[in-house]
Structure formats: structure tokens, C-alpha cells
Amino acid sequence: MVLRPDEKPDARQAVISPTRNDPFLHTMSEIVGGPLGDHAAPGLIRSGFWTPERVLVLFTAAAAILGVVIKGYCRVNGWITPQHFYAACYSDIPALFKERGFADGILPFFSQNAPFEYPVLTSLIAGLTALMVPGSGVTEARATAYFDVNAALLSVMWLVAVIATARSNRRRPWDAAMLATAPGAILAGFVNWDLWSVALLALAIYLFSRNQPFWAGVFIGLGVATKLYPLLVLGAILLLAVRTGRYRQLGLTLAGAGSTWLAVNLPFMLLDAPGWAYFFDFTRDRPAGFSSIYYAWNLIAARLQWVALETPAVNAIAAVMFGLACLGIAIVALHAPRRPRLAQLAFLLVAALILTDKVYSPQYVVWLIPLLALARPRWRDFLIWMLIETLHWWAVWMYLGATTSGGPPTNNIDSPYYVGAVLAHIGGVIYLCVRVLMDIYDPAGDPIRRSRQDDPQGGEFDRAPDAVTWDSLRHRIIGE
Numbered sequence: 001m002v003l004r005p006d007e008k009p010d011a012r013q014a015v016i017s018p019t020r021n022d023p024f025l026h027t028m029s030e031i032v033g034g035p036l037g038d039h040a041a042p043g044l045i046r047s048g049f050w051t052p053e054r055v056l057v058l059f060t061a062a063a064a065i066l067g068v069v070i071k072g073y074c075r076v077n078g079w080i081t082p083q084h085f086y087a088a089c090y091s092d093i094p095a096l097f098k099e100r101g102f103a104d105g106i107l108p109f110f111s112q113n114a115p116f117e118y119p120v121l122t123s124l125i126a127g128l129t130a131l132m133v134p135g136s137g138v139t140e141a142r143a144t145a146y147f148d149v150n151a152a153l154l155s156v157m158w159l160v161a162v163i164a165t166a167r168s169n170r171r172r173p174w175d176a177a178m179l180a181t182a183p184g185a186i187l188a189g190f191v192n193w194d195l196w197s198v199a200l201l202a203l204a205i206y207l208f209s210r211n212q213p214f215w216a217g218v219f220i221g222l223g224v225a226t227k228l229y230p231l232l233v234l235g236a237i238l239l240l241a242v243r244t245g246r247y248r249q250l251g252l253t254l255a256g257a258g259s260t261w262l263a264v265n266l267p268f269m270l271l272d273a274p275g276w277a278y279f280f281d282f283t284r285d286r287p288a289g290f291s292s293i294y295y296a297w298n299l300i301a302a303r304l305q306w307v308a309l310e311t312p313a314v315n316a317i318a319a320v321m322f323g324l325a326c327l328g329i330a331i332v333a334l335h336a337p338r339r340p341r342l343a344q345l346a347f348l349l350v351a352a353l354i355l356t357d358k359v360y361s362p363q364y365v366v367w368l369i370p371l372l373a374l375a376r377p378r379w380r381d382f383l384i385w386m387l388i389e390t391l392h393w394w395a396v397w398m399y400l401g402a403t404t405s406g407g408p409p410t411n412n413i414d415s416p417y418y419v420g421a422v423l424a425h426i427g428g429v430i431y432l433c434v435r436v437l438m439d440i441y442d443p444a445g446d447p448i449r450r451s452r453q454d455d456p457q458g459g460e461f462d463r464a465p466d467a468v469t470w471d472s473l474r475h476r477i478i479g480e
Contacts, residue, residue, distance in 0.1 A: 056177060075144050
């Protein structure tokens, strides 16, 4: 049964059981005794010590330990090219420790001539955690210690993101198990510092769901100072503000995000303007990156002697494609018979960036996992996508091993297989986008609205009536 926009939710906060609500888990639960019984009432009666959040903490801790364990070869034998690719234990963290001067005490913005190709907060995290590593000089032992320090902090951020995601919809805390146990997070969560931005954005969405838009904006601003993609959630809020005519939420969120981002960035703009701008210059000038559609095109072009895409062309095509994707999402937000949910629009916008950007690093998968858990918590689709991303994760390391080893092609993965994995990854993300769009246009198929909720993360947008739709705009423009 789907909750109508004007219908008040049940005052009771019953927790929805995944084995009752999710068809895939309902079927798979038969292996361990079947779904939760009809007379059980999770959320309405005390569950004892093992609350959903405590179980999620254990899941996340186990997943984080496994994520470190799979780096075991590198932790024992060193982070050395090409072995760390072939062992699939590569991480940017120890590589940058050795290559960017962190082992020698370099601190971005404070050390002279030490540009670092990351936003301010990520740069500070990378530099300050290096100061926590004992000893001096570039050694594999110190690189491993640096990785361990950052892995511990990233594990905390992972846990924060899981709990914030669980609390963003109190009736469906188990949806956060997707993030807690995601193979994509286990495999790629410790490749870079992206889990910091994931946690900050998850906190922002949680605060927005609790009608605290200014503080949500504060955490969006911190997230943008770590990675740029949390900025896209402001686009989702803008679209909902237009659809509902409620601009207070938007204004407060923008105020919090803008003031926080400026407070973090302005001191370093003044302290080291070239170092601060280096991230933006690097992003603009870098060629098509691994696993982007443009890089795949260039690999195919090299084989078939077609024209390759140079950096200016890639920048232009990526900007146009992303702009068109955003325009399409905006049209959907106004055209859909019922107002889309915040998580649905946020997922589509971030997915559009991933599909059209000129870089797709393996760790970017963690951007989408918590948003998918809120936008479309269906385990079958999630696990299919994770299988595809695992294939891509393996293929990219084997491809990099081949390109850096100089070994014979017969002993390495050939580029067509790598291109195939990239296309599979793109197809998987597009499939999820289609499923989310289907839910938007048919709320009866939306797992959230089927559970008698409207927009749990929407704040004041939750159950808000429409003010502007595609039809009303068309009537105003053509005077019908």
C-alpha cells in the first residue's frame, strides 16, 4: 500500500523487516528458516541488546577488517609497482605518501612548492596523518603505517556513514546494511580518502531529514571541501524547492554550505593561492582518466586507428553531456506525476556525474552505495551491480599491471577485456538509473512509498503539495 501525499503516516515507528519487504531477501531467507514471523513487531517491542544499529556496527567492523586483510600482500611485501596491481592491493594512500613528500614532512599549503591534487580538507587529512607516522624517510614500513592510520580513520568514517544512513529513515534502518556490507566498499574503500566525503554527505542527508537544513548545509560544505560531488545534492534540493514552492529549506542549506565551504577554503586561498588552485588546474588539464568512457574510446581508437580525444575535447564533451543529463533530471523532477524523493534525485545526479566525468576511479563506487540504499533499497539489483563493479575493480588492476610491467601480452589482460569491464560498469550504473526512474514514474514500485512513506529524507518537502509541475509551466508559457 502506497502512502498518499496528503495522508499522515502511522504514529507508530515499526521497523520494516528486509525479509518481509524485499522479494530477494524473502526468498533467500528460506535457507536460514524463512522471513520474520507475522506476529513479530520490530520497532514496537524491545529487541534486546541486538538493535539494528548495533548489528550494523558489527557488520561494518567486519567489512572494514576484511578490507584491510585484502591489502595483506602489500602490507607484507610493500606497495611496489607492478606487484601491488597484480595482487589487487593497490592504494593511493601509501603511493602518495612516498611520492608527494609526506614521508619527509611536507604539509600541503604550509610547505612551499608542495601542490597536491585534492581539495583542501582531503589535502589536510593526507598531510596531518603523515605526521602521525613515527620515524623518518621513505620506507615501506612507514608507508604501511601511514596506510594503517588512514585505514583506521576511514573505518570510523565508514561507520559514521552507515549509522547516519540508518537514521535517515528510522523505519528502514536495515537498508544501511547495503553500505555496511557492500563488496564495493570492502574492495575500494581504502583506495583513497573518499569515505570522508561519503560520511559527511550521509550526515548532511540525516540532518536534512530531521528538518535541520542549515546544519545539513554545513556538512555539505565540508563534504565539498573534501570531494566536489556532495555539491550535487544541492541540485536535488533546488529541484524539490521548485516543485513544492518551499524555498526556505534551499536558502538555509545554501547558506550553511556556502559559509562553511568559504570558511574552510578562504584561509588557504590567502595563504597559498597557487597551491589552493592546483586542484582545479589539475582537474582541468588532466587527460581522460582510467575507466572513463573517453579513455575506453581512446583505447578502441588506438586499435582501430580512429581519432583519439584530446583533453580539450574531453572537457567539452564531458561538460555538455553532464549538462544535458542534469537538464533531463530537472525535467523528470517536474514532469513526474508525483514529486520524486530527495534520495532519488541525488542518486541520479551523482550517477550522471560518474557516467559523464572524464575520470572514474574504482573508489568512486562508494559515492553511490549509500544513495542507492536510500533511493532504491532492493538487494537483487544491488548485488548484481556489486558483481559488475567487482569485475571492473579486478580488471582495472590487471590492466594497470599490464601497462606498468612491460611483460609479454600473453601474460597480461588485453585492453579489449578491460574496455569490456568499463562498459559493463557503465551499463550497471545506467541500469540502476533506469530502475530509479521507473520508481519515480510508478510510485507503486518504489520500495519506500510501498512502505507507506513519502520522502523520509525530504525534511519539509516530505508530504508537501506541488506548486510547480511540468504541466503548470507549460500552461504558463503557452497560455493554455
